[in-house]
Amino acid sequence: MIIGGGAAGLTAAIAAARAGARVQVLERMQRVGKKILATGNGRCNFSNTDLGVEHYHGADPRFVLPAIRAFGLDETLAFFRELGVVPHVEERGRIFPASGQASAILDVLRHELEHLGVETLCEMNVERIVRDPSGLRVLCGDGRAFPCDRAIVAAGGKSTPNLGSNGGGFRVAQALGHRIEPPFPALVPVKLDAPFLKQLQGVRFEGEAQVFLDGEPVRAERGEILFTEQGVSGVPVLQISRVVSEWAESGRELSLGLRPFPDSTPEALASTIAGRVATFPWKPVEASFIGWLNKRLIPVLLKEAGICDLQRPCGELSGKEIQRVAALLHLWRIPCAGVQSWMQSQVTAGGVSTREIDPETLESKRAPGVFFAGEVLDIDGDSGGYNLQWAWSSGHVAGRLAAVA
Ligand SMILES: Cc1cc2nc3c(=O)[nH]c(=O)nc-3n(C[C@H](O)[C@H](O)[C@H](O)COP(=O)(O)OP(=O)(O)OC[C@H]3O[C@@H](n4cnc5c(N)ncnc54)[C@H](O)[C@@H]3O)c2cc1C
Incomplete structure (x- = not known):
């Protein structure tokens, strides 16, 4: 009996039926x-070459290793x-x-389930699994009970x-x-405490x-960053969000560092600004960055750098003001x-503590x-196909071994 018809449950069902x-x-x-x-923006990023x-993250990330060894990249690609x-x-x-369609992944899983004669019962909200003398019984919220020899909890x-x-x-x-x-x-997505988000x-x-915890850098990721009504999003932000989420209620100081030019030094950025200012000193400060x-x-950046008169000629910017803008462009x-x-x-x-689960059999x-x-389970992966891979690997191992146990 499989509880949950998601990526892990459907893979487990196929492995057990096979x-x-x-x-x-x-x-x-x-x-x-x-x-x-809904995965991969409707395209389903279903695995990764690395x-x-x-x-992987959790109290014991190495818990994933036996399942990924048993059903890793090669096995996943061969399966699909x-x-x-x-x-x-x-x-x-x-x-x-x-x-380019996530529906392709779901369709082929559903066709295989049908082909294998797996019965799928929807609108069944499982509440408990109990043991009785003849085996296990899976109990649903509406009072229905399903007896079984083995159950796989894959409810996400x-x-x-x-x-x-x-x-x-x-x-x-x-x-x-x-x-x-x-x-x-x-x-x-990460929420920021800043007055300029609407703008x-x-x-x-x-x-x-980059995320900072009590002023110390913890993790940095590159890619496209998007400002939202409440903060920032985009793949690099999602990747580092785990740290913010984990410590959000701890009272420790959390900040996000944004680097529009991660490969440039503050000096190089200051020299670029000075060069632009020298080319058109008559332009208003604001226009000189267009x-x-x-x-x-x-x-927003100029105000953050303490430059409030955006209409004055940029040639009037002092060396200190240029340095302040450069410092922000280097790390905001x-x-x-x-x-x-x-x-x-x-x-x-x-999630479910991995200490109480056998990593070889699940x-x-x-x-x-x-x-x-x-x-x-208490396992989560980075963005990039790692979470679905965990679902395929763990689903396959649990399904195959539950069937033969
Ligand atoms: C918008 C979005 C995009 C994502 N994109 C990607 C991506 O591109 N690549 C990637 O690797 N990961 C991605 N993920 C993460 C990935 O989808 C999940 O980690 C993965 O689907 C987990 O699979 P699962 O089977 O363990 O859980 P789920 O997919 O959550 O499936 C659990 C199933 O169990 C059912 N269920 C729950 N409770 C009960 C109950 N009590 N009784 C019966 N049934 C129950 C649920 O309805 C559900 O169908 C994305 C997630 C989201 C939300």
């Missing part, structure tokens, strides 16, 4: 795999190729279906509850006596985002105000016969 088990999937939504359709353990999906590798090793975390995962898997695990590492949203909403730039910086960013530190909600987060950090050490797979 190993000879009679398999049923219980899904609380009207359809299985809703979240798969599956290093450093891309066999189902008809041609992989296409993009920058930073990210892998998408060549058709708490992110984007509109797509199905609402923390129900944690409650099922807790009722079995499992410890839940406190969940918090990850891969989520900058929609501005994008290529650069680096063509180099995003137009909407200019007045803005206080963080936490992260956005579960609804905006792509993955859940925290079977519970507390409740024999019950297995766990996917995001419900």
Whole structure:
């Protein structure tokens, strides 16, 4: 019995059925795999050519290793190729279906489930798993009970509850006596404490985002950064958001450093500004940056650098003022105000403690016969295909071993 028809649950169902088990999937939504359709901006970044353990997080990130060794990149590509999906590798090793459609991934999984005779029951909200003399019984909110020999909990975390995962898997695990590492949203836009966000909403730039905890740099990522109504988003921001989310309520000082020119020194930037000023000293300060910086960013940056009269000729800028603008372009530190909600987060950090799960089989050490797979466990990955890869790897291992256990 598979609880949850997401990426991990559907893979587990296929692996278990191929190993000879009679398999049923219980899904609380009207359809299985809703979240798969939303992945990778509708294109589904389903794996990555670099599956290093450093891309995984949780109390014990090395927990992923046995499953990824058993069902890693080669096995994942072979699995999907066999189902008809041609992989296409993009920058930073990210892998998408060549058709560019997330629905392709869900379609081939559904066709294979049908072909294998797996029964999928939707609108079944599982609340508990209990043990009785004949085996396990999976209990739903509407009072229905499903007897089974083995159960795989693949009910996801708490992110984007509109797509199905609402923390129900944690409650099922807790009722079995499992410890839940406190969940918090990850891969989520970061909120900033700054007065100028309305002015900058929609501005994008290529650069680096770096998170500082009590003034110490923790993690930096490069790519396109986007200002939003409440802060910043974009892949580099999502990547570093885990640190902000984890420490948001701790009372420690969190700030984000934005670097529009991560490869330039403050001196080089000051010399570029001085060069522009010398070319057209008669232009208003504000206009002197046009063509180099995003137009909407200019007045905000100048004000942050303490230059309030934006109409005075730029030739009047002092060396100190030029240095202050250059310093900001080198590293613009803005206080963080936490992260956005579960609804905006792509993955859940925290979850069922991996200490109580056998990493080789993914079977519970507390409740024999019950297995766990996917995001419900205290494992979360970076953006780049790592979370789906964890779902495929853990789903496959749990499904195959639950069938033969
Ligand atoms: C917008 C978005 C984009 C993303 N893009 C990517 C990407 O491109 N690449 C990547 O690697 N990862 C991406 N992710 C993350 C990735 O989708 C998830 O980590 C992955 O889908 C987790 O799979 P899962 O099967 O463990 O959980 P889920 O996909 O959440 O599936 C869990 C299923 O269980 C069901 N369920 C929950 N509770 C119960 C219950 N009590 N009873 C019965 N059923 C239940 C849910 O309805 C759901 O169908 C993205 C996430 C989001 C939200």
